[in-house]
Amino acid sequence: MSSKKNTKKVSDSEDDDFEEEEDESEGSGEEDSAENSVKEEEDEEEEENGDNEIKEEDNADTKIEVKDENEDDEEEEEFKPSINGNKRKNDTPVEKAAGLSNAKQVKTSGGDAVKKPVQKQQDSDDEDDENSDIKWKYLEHHGVLFPDYWQKHNVRPRYDGKPIDLNLLQEEMATYWSQTLGTDWEHKPKYRENFSKQFLDTFGKDKGKYDFDKFDFTPIKIHLEEQKEIRKNRSKEEKNQEKQKKERLSDYYAGAILDGFREKVGQFMIEPPTLFKGRGEHPKMGMMKGRIQPEAVVINISKDAPVPKCSVPGHGWSEIVHKQDVTWLASYKDDSVKKQHKYIFLSAESKLKAENDKKKYEKARRLKNLIGQIRENYERKLRSSDPVDRQLGTATYLIDKLALRVGNEKSEEEADTVGCCSLRVEHIQVIEDTQIGFDFLGKDSMRYQNTVKVTEIVWKNMQSFIKNKKPGDDLFDRIDASSLNEYLKSQMEGLTAKVFRTYNASHTLQKELDKADEEGLDKMDLKDKLNFYDEANRNVAILCNHQKTVGKNFDVMVGKMEQRINVYKDYEKELHTHLNKCKKNGVNAYEKEVILEEKDDGKHKMFVKKFPGTKEKIQEAIEKIKKKIDEEQNKKQSKEKNKEIALGTSKTNYNDPRISVVWCKKWEVPVEKVFPKTLIAKFVWAMDTDLEWSF
DNA sequence: TGGTCTACTTAGAACTATAGGA
DNA sequence: TCCTATAGTTCTAAGTAGACCA
Known part of the structure; x- marks a missing residue:
């Protein structure tokens, strides 16, 4: 499989993704306006269906030393250079585009290497970017999605026993606080301290009159629980409608074009306001993460790409830039809790990543x-x-x-x-x-x-x-x-130091998986092969100290497993006793119903096993239960082994995927047993690695 | 030279979907 | 078919590291 599959060629059929949908949006809020923006563009797309097909240039990275056997496949794709059909408007002034009333001057960067207009570069066989920092020649996307504005629910908390009116911001903050009631966060002094200070500050000159301890947010907490229940009990139809709406937005915002290929955008939603939840003893936990307005967002696109519409009415982007030396599609500064830049990138499965x-x-x-x-x-x-x-x-x-x-x-x-x-x-x-x-x-x-x-x-x-x-x-x-x-x-x-981590992780995985021969993997069934693989992966995770916190009911779960194993063992014992009786007395027909386990309330039988009627059937049942005991014991063992170890991080970031692909091929293990769907998409470039390859 | 800015990868927690057992 | 444990996905915090600047 080549990286061609990593990206999608923009074709007429794929443009169907953007076909007009029935407008079913009713309420207000940003998502609705975003949806309108989705729809508007879809309408435009239908109108303009030119045929601007352009040949893609060779974009292979010459720095990669080991040539990918399939690189050649990538080269001769044709493409249509617009996300919504073929809507490239070379002469569209950015200022005219929707939502751009506030956009500042357009910037171009990419170092001195960017001397020619983008269109020219695309049409010419330039060799000068071989060693430059140019990351793309053409980039087009739909911008970012903003979270809904706060909509008042008007549920009042109590202050000193009496209901108290809150303004919009206060209610929003109080609701975020209420969300964390009953969790560990509530009891972290710093979290409480930071939140209470900012919350009281919203009372302005009256803040001195209030004591945070006298606030009772239970009514909001109850309201949230009710809302959750309502959500849970939505009809199938409602759930479906919501799912479709979500998918429509995702189809729209996740679509980008980079150098002629349709690529998926990663996280395209601007982070919604909430209370900051830093890891460990973070001194800023509990502080309010502010709402990001479009005026804080910089959009990075090609000079000749249509400017994405800003979905928030009356607002516009901060800036439109054409920085070809970076991979981000949009960026914004968020200084509300700590000074930081946030970026919207293409997803992990994109060619660039x-x-x-x-x-x-x-x-x-x-x-x-x-x-x-x-x-x-x-x-x-x-x-x-x-x-x-x-x-x-x-x-x-x-x-x-x-x-x-x-x-x-x-x-x-x-x-x-x-x-x-x-x-x-x-x-x-x-x-x-x-x-x-x-x-x-x-x-x-x-x-x-x-x-x-x-x-x-x-x-x-x-x-x-x-x-x-x-x-x-x-x-x-x-x-x-x-x-x-x-x-x-x-x-x-x-x-750099980071390279050692990657090297040592991948080297460890290769070394461990190479022990397959001596472990006799060829005689193992799929389950055991996967256990062997997990064991190798576990060694990497331990090396890199990839941990996860132990779930609250871990002990309960293990306890239940133990209980189940004991019940199975008792059953096995009884089966043996009855088999012996059958043999001794020559009685074949023997039936008995036993209760193997009861639920805590003692009312419901969990397992009801009937003893089989013949010797042969008893023997069969013994074999079956033995297997079950074995499986359950393995499950318990691996649960305990992985108690505090996170296996995913090394798979995603440190293990060269080619090691796993080759191992899977060699031992006839379907690769999807080792990598979930998203990782297969991310590692598509590694999927047809030769059997002889090793790290 | 050291501080800050910028761009990108790595990370675990939270959330959601799915599988498998009753 | 329902329930729940687990796997898989999403989200965003927290790193690394190079560039830039005074």
Whole structure:
């Protein structure tokens, strides 16, 4: 399968996606106006059906060293350059386009490499972008979708026992707060503190008159529960209608064209306002994430692409830009909680993302070829007389052996988490027998707790790095993330700490899966083969410290499983007893009904098993229940093993998909048993990897 | 040189759909 | 056919890293 399948050729039949729908929107709100915008464009599309077919240019990335056997397939596609049929309007002034009353001047970037107008570039065989940062030649999309404005429900909370009127913003905030009542968030002091301060601030000069503790939001909470119930009980028809409406919006906004191919947009909805829920002990949790208006949104499209309509009446985009050196379709600044930029990108299955993904793994494979020399080099540094070199060597050792992240500096306004370079004295313990204990919070405040035996020189270095330091002091006080990466770059072009993680993860997966022969995989059934694969994947997840929090009813679930196993075992025992009786007495007909388990209330029988009537049937039943016991035990074991381990992250981000594809082919395992639909789409470029390939 | 900005990937939690067992 | 556990998907927070600037 080639990356051709990754993108869709824009054809007449596919334009049907945008065919006119019956207008069934009634209420108000942004989605409705967005829907109108969907409809309007669909109408226009019907009118304009020109035939602007253009030949695609060769867009292959020459930097990829290993040639994809199917690259050739991509080259000779024809396309029509508009999302809605063939609506390219070279001469459409951007200012004239709908929703653009507020749009600022148009910018173009992409470095000096962008000298010619886009249309010209598309029509010519230019070679000058081979080494430039140009990410696309033609880009067209429908902009972004805005969440509904707040609609008042007029349910009043109580203040000091009496109902209190709230204005629009207060009601909105109070409702977001009420949503978190009964969850862990409610009891986090910082969450409460941040929210209550901002909430009281909305009372302006009267804020001093109010005490947050005297607010009772139960009425809103009850209202939310009622609404949830109503939603749950909607008729099939209503649910269907809503689903279709959602799909229609998605079809519209998720459609983009990049260099002649239809591509899917990732998350196209602007993040709705809510209370910020940072991970770990985030100092800003509970603060209000503000509403983003179109005036904050920058749209990135081709100069000659139609400007997307802004779906919010009376509003317009901040700017229309034509930055060919970036991959984002839209961006906005959100400074309400923390200063940050948000982006709308193409989805993971797009050609652009896929190419980057492939490059990432190719870089990791390059590291594989050089790792011996690189290790020798940093091991030399471990013994250097220069303390900076000793720290560089030691940090690289930890990144290589433990797959630690590099650890950039963080501000006071974020949760206190660390990576390799930001480790502090209190995070490590130098233990006898050349062991080092690690205990710190990493990305997403996930705890990394590990005791490792290291080489003597590393152990001595670590000991010297903490000497005369107190808790709070940096372990590596002479290096930081950028100086470390600078050193890594001197070892291999493009090498950063992140590449080690990808390399070590993929290398581990390959190594583990290569044990298939000695494990006798050929004699295993599909279930066991998949267990073997999961086990290999688990090793990667452990290496990378990919965790998940244990579900609240984990113990209950395991308890139930145990109970079930015991019931099955009892049944098996009884079957044996009766089989023996049958054999002894020569009685074949034997029937008995047993209750194997009762529900908690004791009223309902969960399992009712009849004993079979003949010896043969008893024997059959024994075999059946034995199998069931086995299955249930395996299920329980794997549940316990995976209790705190997240297997998905390594699959999505670290394991070269070609390793899994080849393994699946070799052992006749359908690839969809290993990758869900979305990952197959993301890794479409890896699907026809040759059987001989290895990482 | 260090701080900030920008662009992109990686990450777990929350939400939703689906499968499988009764 | 219904219910619920699990798998799969979506959402957005939290990283990395290069560019830029004073």
